[in-house]
Amino acid sequence: MTILTAVIALLILAIIFGALLGYAAIRFKPEGNPLVESIDNLLPQTQCGQCGYPGCRPYADAIAGGDAINKCPPGGMATVEALADLLDLPVLELDAEDPDAEQNRIAVIREDECIGCTKCIQACPVDAILGAAKLMHTVIEKECTGCDLCLEPCPVDCIDMVSQSVTITNWRWQSPEAPKIIATDRAETTHEPR
Amino acid sequence: MSLMQRSSPHVMGRNTTSRIMLWVIVAALPGLLALSYFYGWGYLINTVICVVSAVLAEAAILMLRKRPVLKTLKDASAVLTGVLLGVTLPPFAPWWIMVIASGFAMVFVKHLYGGLGQNLFNPAMAAFALVLISFPLPMTTSWSTPEAISGEPLPSFSQQLSHNLEWQAYDGITMATPLDHYKTKIKRLTADELAQTPEYVAGPFYGILWVNLAFLLGGLLLLFLKIISWHGPVGLFTGLLVLALPFSADADSAMPVLMHLFAGATVFGAFFIVTDPASSATSNRGKFIFGFGVGILTYCIRTWGNFPDAIAFAVLLMNISAPFIDHYTRPRTYGKPKPVSGYKLPEESP
Amino acid sequence: MSRVDRIWPLPGGIHPPEHKSESNGRPIARLPAPHKVVLPLHQNSGLPAEPLVAIGEQVQRGQLIAKGHHPVSALVHATISGRVTAIEDRPFAHPSGLSVPSIVIESLSDQEAALSPEAVSMAPMRDWATETKERLVSRIQEAGITGLGGAGFPSHIKYLGQRQIHTLIVNGVECEPYITADDRLMREHATDIVTGTQIALKILSASTAFIAIEDNKPEAISAIKAALVAVTDTRIKVKVVPTKYPSGGEKQLVYLLTGREVPSGDIPASLGIVMQNTGTLYAIKEAVVSGTPMTERVVTITGEGTPNPGNYWVTIGTPIQDALAATQVAVTGNRPRVIMGGPMMGYDVDITAPVSKVTNCLLVPSATEFPTAPDPDPCIRCGLCEQACPANLLPQKLFWNAVHHEWEQARLNSLSDCIECGACSWVCPSNIPLVQHYRFAKAEIKREAIETIKADQSRLRFEQRQARLERDAAEKDAKRKARAAEAAKAQAAKAQDTPSTLDASAKDAILASVARAKAKKAASTGPVTQEALENTVVLAQQAVDKTRVKLATAVSDGLPSVEALTGALQKLEKRLADAQSALQSHTETGDAP
Numbered sequence A: 001m002t003i004l005t006a007v008i009a010l011l012i013l014a015i016i017f018g019a020l021l022g023y024a025a026i027r028f029k030p031e032g033n034p035l036v037e038s039i040d041n042l043l044p045q046t047q048c049g050q051c052g053y054p055g056c057r058p059y060a061d062a063i064a065g066g067d068a069i070n071k072c073p074p075g076g077m078a079t080v081e082a083l084a085d086l087l088d089l090p091v092l093e094l095d096a097e098d099p100d101a102e103q104n105r106i107a108v109i110r111e112d113e114c115i116g117c118t119k120c121i122q123a124c125p126v127d128a129i130l131g132a133a134k135l136m137h138t139v140i141e142k143e144c145t146g147c148d149l150c151l152e153p154c155p156v157d158c159i160d161m162v163s164q165s166v167t168i169t170n171w172r173w174q175s176p177e178a179p180k181i182i183a184t185d186r187a188e189t190t191h192e193p194r
Numbered sequence B: 001m002s003l004m005q006r007s008s009p010h011v012m013g014r015n016t017t018s019r020i021m022l023w024v025i026v027a028a029l030p031g032l033l034a035l036s037y038f039y040g041w042g043y044l045i046n047t048v049i050c051v052v053s054a055v056l057a058e059a060a061i062l063m064l065r066k067r068p069v070l071k072t073l074k075d076a077s078a079v080l081t082g083v084l085l086g087v088t089l090p091p092f093a094p095w096w097i098m099v100i101a102s103g104f105a106m107v108f109v110k111h112l113y114g115g116l117g118q119n120l121f122n123p124a125m126a127a128f129a130l131v132l133i134s135f136p137l138p139m140t141t142s143w144s145t146p147e148a149i150s151g152e153p154l155p156s157f158s159q160q161l162s163h164n165l166e167w168q169a170y171d172g173i174t175m176a177t178p179l180d181h182y183k184t185k186i187k188r189l190t191a192d193e194l195a196q197t198p199e200y201v202a203g204p205f206y207g208i209l210w211v212n213l214a215f216l217l218g219g220l221l222l223l224f225l226k227i228i229s230w231h232g233p234v235g236l237f238t239g240l241l242v243l244a245l246p247f248s249a250d251a252d253s254a255m256p257v258l259m260h261l262f263a264g265a266t267v268f269g270a271f272f273i274v275t276d277p278a279s280s281a282t283s284n285r286g287k288f289i290f291g292f293g294v295g296i297l298t299y300c301i302r303t304w305g306n307f308p309d310a311i312a313f314a315v316l317l318m319n320i321s322a323p324f325i326d327h328y329t330r331p332r333t334y335g336k337p338k339p340v341s342g343y344k345l346p347e348e349s350p
Numbered sequence C: 001m002s003r004v005d006r007i008w009p010l011p012g013g014i015h016p017p018e019h020k021s022e023s024n025g026r027p028i029a030r031l032p033a034p035h036k037v038v039l040p041l042h043q044n045s046g047l048p049a050e051p052l053v054a055i056g057e058q059v060q061r062g063q064l065i066a067k068g069h070h071p072v073s074a075l076v077h078a079t080i081s082g083r084v085t086a087i088e089d090r091p092f093a094h095p096s097g098l099s100v101p102s103i104v105i106e107s108l109s110d111q112e113a114a115l116s117p118e119a120v121s122m123a124p125m126r127d128w129a130t131e132t133k134e135r136l137v138s139r140i141q142e143a144g145i146t147g148l149g150g151a152g153f154p155s156h157i158k159y160l161g162q163r164q165i166h167t168l169i170v171n172g173v174e175c176e177p178y179i180t181a182d183d184r185l186m187r188e189h190a191t192d193i194v195t196g197t198q199i200a201l202k203i204l205s206a207s208t209a210f211i212a213i214e215d216n217k218p219e220a221i222s223a224i225k226a227a228l229v230a231v232t233d234t235r236i237k238v239k240v241v242p243t244k245y246p247s248g249g250e251k252q253l254v255y256l257l258t259g260r261e262v263p264s265g266d267i268p269a270s271l272g273i274v275m276q277n278t279g280t281l282y283a284i285k286e287a288v289v290s291g292t293p294m295t296e297r298v299v300t301i302t303g304e305g306t307p308n309p310g311n312y313w314v315t316i317g318t319p320i321q322d323a324l325a326a327t328q329v330a331v332t333g334n335r336p337r338v339i340m341g342g343p344m345m346g347y348d349v350d351i352t353a354p355v356s357k358v359t360n361c362l363l364v365p366s367a368t369e370f371p372t373a374p375d376p377d378p379c380i381r382c383g384l385c386e387q388a389c390p391a392n393l394l395p396q397k398l399f400w401n402a403v404h405h406e407w408e409q410a411r412l413n414s415l416s417d418c419i420e421c422g423a424c425s426w427v428c429p430s431n432i433p434l435v436q437h438y439r440f441a442k443a444e445i446k447r448e449a450i451e452t453i454k455a456d457q458s459r460l461r462f463e464q465r466q467a468r469l470e471r472d473a474a475e476k477d478a479k480r481k482a483r484a485a486e487a488a489k490a491q492a493a494k495a496q497d498t499p500s501t502l503d504a505s506a507k508d509a510i511l512a513s514v515a516r517a518k519a520k521k522a523a524s525t526g527p528v529t530q531e532a533l534e535n536t537v538v539l540a541q542q543a544v545d546k547t548r549v550k551l552a553t554a555v556s557d558g559l560p561s562v563e564a565l566t567g568a569l570q571k572l573e574k575r576l577a578d579a580q581s582a583l584q585s586h587t588e589t590g591d592a593p
Helices: A002-027 A035-042 A056-064 A076-087 A119-123 B017-039 B042-064 B069-073 B077-088 B095-111 B123-134 B136-141 B157-164 B178-185 B191-196 B208-224 B231-247 B257-262 B266-273 B284-304 B311-328 C133-142 C155-159 C181-188 C190-204 C218-231 C250-258 C278-290 C320-326 C384-388 C395-403 C407-412 C423-427 C434-495 C504-524 C530-557 C562-588
Strands: A105-109 A159-163 C036-040 C064-067 C082-091 C099-106 C167-172 C208-214 C236-241 C273-277 C296-302 C310-315 C361-363
Touching: A035 A056, A035 A076, A056 C434, B017 B042, B017 B077, B017 B208, B017 B266, B042 B069, B042 B077, B042 B095, B042 B157, B077 B095, B077 B123, B077 B266, B095 B123, B123 B136, B123 B311, B178 B284, B208 B257, B208 B266, B231 B257, B231 B266, B231 B284, B257 B266, B257 B284, B266 B284, B266 B311, B284 B311, C133 C155, C133 C190, C133 C278, C155 C190, C155 C273, C167 C181, C167 C190, C167 C250, C167 C278, C181 C190, C181 C218, C181 C278, C181 C296, C181 C310, C190 C208, C190 C218, C190 C236, C190 C273, C190 C278, C208 C218, C208 C250, C218 C236, C236 C250, C250 C273, C273 C278, C278 C296, C296 C320, C310 C320, C320 C361, C384 C395, C384 C423, C395 C407, C395 C434, C407 C434, C423 C434, C434 C530, C434 C562, C530 C562
Parallel strands: C167 C208, C167 C273, C208 C236, C296 C361
Antiparallel strands: A105 A159, C036 C099, C082 C099, C296 C310
16 A cells, blocks of 8 residues: 555656646747857857858858867857857867967058959958959958958958057956966966957 | 056955954864863864864865965865864764765865865765765764763763774763754653653753854854854744744654754854855855755754754755855845846846 | 935945045145146047147147047146147056057246146136026036046036936045045135035036035035035035945945935936036136136145155146156156055056046055055955945856856846945955956956947848849849740740741841851851961851750750751751861861961
């Protein structure tokens, strides 16, 4: 008789908790955000192609399909960590030739040398270059993402990548230095901001 | 010309971590002395063993983690954990229980979670729970009895020392705690009958009442120094009372309220365990809820559970829920009509 | 009446050592006018003011020399008489140590420099009570007055708000240690401050004014009270608040005096309250009653590194090193270390930078007074910081959020409500630089917001570009298909041998192309040259290739023109063979060009 009681008691408990879980699954269901959308939101939208894909969205698709998360130099370690956090993957080192290369640069055309060939206009993934055939080309500073794709097509090599300087309006406080107690502290993943 | 970017403020107050730890140790001393008075040298010897083991264990794990040893040991947190363990572990328990408990507390509960301030669980309570479950016999029968109750003299210093170090057993009056006794006996006897049993010949509170009052004194000192806030302890007492008052109406089948409050490790837990800042909730309201939860769980485990003293398990269970409590007990900050609770920001208008 | 007198208790707060007696014992002295001033053109809005003078021009003290076009900007006046010697980047008193465009004026002699009272000033409004509000506000703007309490916001903006104001709070609290400028100003110019208060009340049409003073300034309290008795203005009341840091913060003081909290993200005007510093009201009084623009202010020069600590009237634009040297502080190279502001919220400055309108204190500490902070210890989560926070935040949580870069969590924990007062850092037993962590976190959140907007914009442009390219490709494709369908239709119609079914235009087109082909053929049967024959071969080959392609398309698309095209192809291939053999025979007969 006691066994029957125990079995019934457990059954009732199971039903109650199962109902609770089911209710929670429906009531607290996370919004149906497609994974690719979330991944794309973490990418910097430079559309530079350094990851090997023609744009950030294709790379987001690839990551959703299982590709490595450390291929985006403009995103830097911040993006790698954010992706690792989102997808519950380990944080990897940035897979780039020069991981410390300066990001945040914009293209500037030396207008004296520009011949109006429109090759850079066609190369720019965000249409940030203004101009037409045989007319002056110029980079719209605010729209340039610093992807470097316009440098190669230019036949007269008249485009420079210029880093954005710190002025009184965009100066920010730096994070206080963490005390570097041991060697591994210095290589910690708590990264410095770009 | 670039300046060293030092942010304000440029002056700091005089408080230091080691000062806080030392005051907590000082506040625990009256309790320790009261325990020694009533229950013998065991507590003092155990405290010494625990402190030494804790410091050595911490030194060892620091060397393994390649961190500066002396600098970290100077903050006295290992000593504090040792003292807390020495006060809670049974006085007649063998030395290796102390060593295991201290080592576990330092290495696993504190350092493997990240070190000072990073422990998820209370180190002393987690170690107590480990030792209680792993070695139930020594842990439940190594408790001492005051002379007034047992009629036998307490062991001398050397006798106690040699017993604890297992050189020579002391055939003494080791038995379970008064709380344990009361709990098991009240199931079968009425309150009056219980008062006749030999263990309670001097009253059920003999000894432990003074010990708890000594800890209360220490706790009040900490409150006065503003090292702890009142929310945690008051929460614990409230939680206990909420259940103890109704259920203790029938004196013949439940422990009296005062027993709950002043026997066992209640007062000690309220002022020294629940207030461990790293493992408890952050905001004041959170601390109260944390203490309240500990109180409720303590009553439940004491009355309907298997273990005599439940503070350790109750605290560990509430430690798990501390982050959750934090998310829902943020204080109402200046300028906001109500506190921000939950895990997601409320939808803001662009 | 009792509700008006009530003071609400400030949550949290600390009591650092005050260090006021070093500098509040002597009356405000006047530093001699400097020979050189540097006047930065940087404004709160971020857009610099534009100079109205050129290099080499002579200017008079009080003359307007720069003006910003943004609505939130203050006018810049020359503060000494002399010649404009440069308009270029100069060090600026800012934690970054960066330089901003500035106007440098130098005078040749003491007389020239000290031409005072203001050589250029506006008309005094002695009877200001009869002036209109608009005139009074524009007078404040013309005088270039900015808030002297700390942030340096152009003052006239506060009077141009749309919301109805009922209470003016005069901030004479000065809760930060070391600073005594407002204290001495209240003691010595209480009447002027009261007049300034009345002017402000008139502009705002407010019904009440509270002059808030901390209880550690008994002389200032009695001076202000005496001045109030003299004017018998029942609208103005003195409220004494308990000494605690940071009671003088704008939001904290509003709560202390009225029990109401400024809603998060909003300004006191939303509660019908405007707050002004005592020094600002003094400057307003001077501007309105005497017509003087803002050219000097009271600065507390103190700290163990100063032999003559005290308060001084300092000309705005004086390089800090010159101001210090005038009080016998030893200045060599970039020493001593100077903090602009107090120990809790001040920042290290370059001593070649000029004194600005917001400089309320120049602190020269000795090495023992402000020792280098030791390396921070780990946070033990003691919670003392929460007990000290005047805004009821959880600094401990914000610290962990900042260290782990959890910006979302930081926003959940109301990081934006932190006033950066430093009370939490002061109490921290582990010496953690909490305020710097929060400043960094706020900066990162802002930067991320900017980058998100930019990234969204880039993504939009990229997607639009992709769409455009696809659209172009699709159009091309559609055109090609349409052409192929048309051609096939034409061929099919022709193959059915019903010319009458053909359009007249189609017929013409066919005739025209036939004529073209004949003409080409005639042209190609000109002088028989190697070149001409080669051309013929090439043309024939092209025709064959084209037709082959057409045929292939027709076969794959299953068009009815397959038969017709096959016939055409055979004809063209025969023509190609003829042309090739003609060329070959021509070549062999050795008729080289």
